Amino acid sequence: MVTLHIAYTEPVNGNDSDGLILTREDVWNGLKLKARRPEVFIPSFDNSRVIEERENGNVIIREAHVAADLHESPMAGKWVREECRLHEPIGIYFTLPGGSIVQNIISEGPNKSLFLTFTYDWNLPDIEPGTPEAKKAESDHMKIAVSSVQGTIRALRRMATEKSDCS
Template identity: 30%
Template structure:
């Protein structure tokens, strides 16, 4: 199983300040349609949804996958790969650093069918994808910043 985790600060100097609620709304939007956030994703279709979850079919590069997405409101979104050749779990979690500043942690634990139990082969397979996964986090935060800036500019003064 290939595992990776990274935590990034949500708010950066010179950018609109995002609240937990702002980022949460962005994560929910991304779960429902990741195409604007993950350039390598060619398809993202929600096929079923219920209270606190959805099931979606995605095409990541040329890899068809099905993910069950579970929402823990204002805290975490869990993407569980339930079919396809790359089973595992991806999480986007909201938290705070030691100074109380809002953070977003992205982590994944994935394997590739046929490479189970071969850590070096899994690393070779998944390492080139790390940038794609982390760029999705950055593009999500950028999209949320744009959305918040637009809302604030339209708000009556």
């Protein structure tokens, strides 16, 4: 079995010329929605359902459907049950079947700039360390990490734009 340890970070307010500046509250509110409706944010999910909420909504058990055309994932076309633990205001920790862990972290850098980091500890029981399959899995899962962070930031920015258009 191989466990992949992957992290990817992007600035929330990048060098966009649109002038829209997201706040920590904007990002946190988006991540709370992402725990309930991941398909709005993550290209690799195409459906979801909340099974249970506990501890005033700080623990969410959900099922998310991995898109069938996500060839990078061994879970393509399957439903995955996840436990989501919200830790306001910094992030959400997701526990997946088989003990894999995903974290969505909001952090602050110089000049109070915001960053969004997703970390992954993916357990892949059918892959042996050091094999070509392990190298390919690492590359494939990094692509998933990049698209997940970028998709989340795009969705957060789109939601903020729609919100300001309604004001």
